[in-house]
Amino acid sequence: MDYFLSLVISGLTIGIIYSLMALGLTLIYSILRVINFAHGEFYMLGGYASYYILTAFVGIPPLLGVPLAGLVVMSIGMLLERALLRPMHLGKIERPGEYAILITLGLSFVIQNLALAIFGPYPVRPPSFLEGTFDLGILKISADRTVAAFFSLLLLAALYYLITYTWLGKALRAVSQDKDAASVVGINQLSMNSIAFGMGAGLAAVSGALLAPIFSVIPTSGALPGIRSYVIVVLGGLGSIPGSVLGGLILGLVENLVTGYLPDINRAVTYKNVFGLIIFAIILLVRPRGLLGREE
C-alpha cells in the first residue's frame, strides 16, 4: 500500500508539470485552432534559456531563472507567430489547415537543428533549486521535484485567475468561443493570437526550465515532452483547459504506476511512453473529443 501511495504521489508531482506544458498547447489550440507541432522545442528552449540566464547572472536564485526563461521564450513565440502564423489568419495562405501542420513541423526541425548548431549535442544542467530530498515517511522525494511541482501549482492558480477574472482572460475565452462575435465587441483577434501563442510557448518553456535541473537538457530533449503534451491534450479534450490539467495528472499517474508494477524493470522504463501513446491512439479512434472536450 505504501508502495502504491508513493507511486501515486510521485506520479502526481510530475503530472502537474506535464499539465502546465499541455495547458500551453491547449491555449494555442483554443485561440488559433492550430496544433503546435513545435511545442516540444519550446520546452527544450526553456531549459537552455534558464541554463544560460543562470550562468550569465551568477548569484540570482535558480528558481528565478524559470520565469525569466518563460518570458524569453514567450517573446520568441510571439515573434514566430507574427512571422509565420499571422499570414494564415489574414487569408494569405491557400490551405491553412495543411499549412499550420507543416509550418509548425518545419519550425520544430529548424529549432532543433539550430539548438544542435549553437548549443552542441552535450547535455547541460542548470543548478538545483534546492539541494537534498524530502522524507515523507513512505517515500523520499527530491527537493527539486517538490519545488517544481509547487511552482507549477502556483502558476496554474495564477493562470486560472487570469483566465477567469481578468479582461485578457475574458477576451481570450471570447475568441475561443466565437471569433466573429469577439471582433464585434472590439477584441483584436490578431493580437489575441500573438498573446496566446506567446503564452503557450512560455508555458512549455517554464515546464522545460522546471525539469531541466532534474533531467538535463539536450537539443532533442523536447521530442518526448512534445509528444506527451499531444497525448495529454487529446486525452483531456482538445481546447479544454480543465481537460489538459486532468490529462496531465492522469498521464503522470499512468506512467508511474506502469513503471512501478511491470515486473521487467528495463522494459517498464522504455514502455512507459508507449502506454501513453496507446491511450492516445485509442482516444483518437474511439472518442476524438477526449474526456472533457466539447463536440465540434
Add this chain to the structure above:
Amino acid sequence: MKTNDRRTRLLKWTSGILILILLVVAPIFLPDYWLHVSIISLFYALMASSWSLLAGYAGLFSLAHIAFMGIGAYTSGLLGYYLGVPPVLGIIVGTLASGFVGLIIGFLCLRLKSTYLALFTIAFAEILRIVIKSEHMFTRGDKGLRLDPIFPDTISRVPYYYLILALLLVCLAFMFWIVRSRIGIFLRAIREDETAAAARGVDVVKYKILAFIITSMIAGLAGGFYAHYTSIITPNIMVLLQMDLLLAMAIIGGMESLVAAAIGGFIIEYSLEVLRVLEFWRMVAFGVLLVVTLRFAQNGLIAPLLNRIYGGGPKAELRKREEEAA
C-alpha cells in the same frame, strides 16, 4: 498552339532521355564515395515522391512514412536473421507486410481529419520505434540488426546503384500511371472536398485506403533496399527528425508533383553531403529553406520550375480548358 504542344513534348522526351542516359552512365565516372551518396539520394527520391503521392495528391498528412520504411527494413532483416530468408524474398515479404500495416492504418485513419491524422500517425510511428528499441532481445535494438547483402558475390556498389535506379523508375512510372488514371482524379477530389467527392460517387473509403496501401508498400520496398544496402539498421532510422527531413525534401521539391518531390529528395540529400563541412548548420539552412518555401512558395521550388520549362501545372491546365471552351 499545336506546334507549341509538339515542341514541349519533344523537349520533355529529349531531356527525359538525356537525364536517363546521364543516370545510367554515371557510375562509370563517379568515385566510390559519391556513388554511395547517389544511391542514398535515389533512395530518398523514392521516399519523397511516394510521400508526395499520399500527402500532395490525397491530402493525407501521414507522419508515419518513415515507420513504414522501418517495417520493410525490419521485416526483411528479422526474417534473414532468424530464418535465413534470402534478401530478395525478405524485401518482397517486407513490402507486403508494410502494405498490410498500411491497410490497417489507412482503415483506422478514415474518420480522422488533417490534424488528428497527423497526431495519430506520429503516435503509431513512435510506438513502433519504441517497441523495436525496447525489444532488443529480439530486434537487437540500438546494437543494430545485421543484414545480408543483396549481391553477395561483389563488394562493388554499382549493382546497388542500378537496382535503386530501376526501383525508382518503376515506382515513379507506376505512381504516374495512378495519378493520371481515374484514381488520381478521385484522390485529388477527396483532398479538395471529401463530402462533395462522395456525393459525386467517389468511393472515398476505398481510395483513401488504397492510397495508404500503395505508398506504404513503396516505403517498405525502399526500406528493405536501404536496410540490405547499408547492411545494418537501428530503430534510429525511424526518429521523427528523419520524417521532418523527408517532409522538407518533398515540400521544397513540390509535393503536388511526383517528379518534383523526387528531384527535391535527390538534390537535398546530395547537397547535405556536399555541405558536410557545415555540420549542423546545413540542417538549419534546409529547415529555414523549408519554412520559407512553405510561407512564400507553397507549390515548392522545383515544381514551378518544371512547369515553366515544360508547360503543364495548374496554370497551363486552366489555359487549356479555356481554349477548349472557346
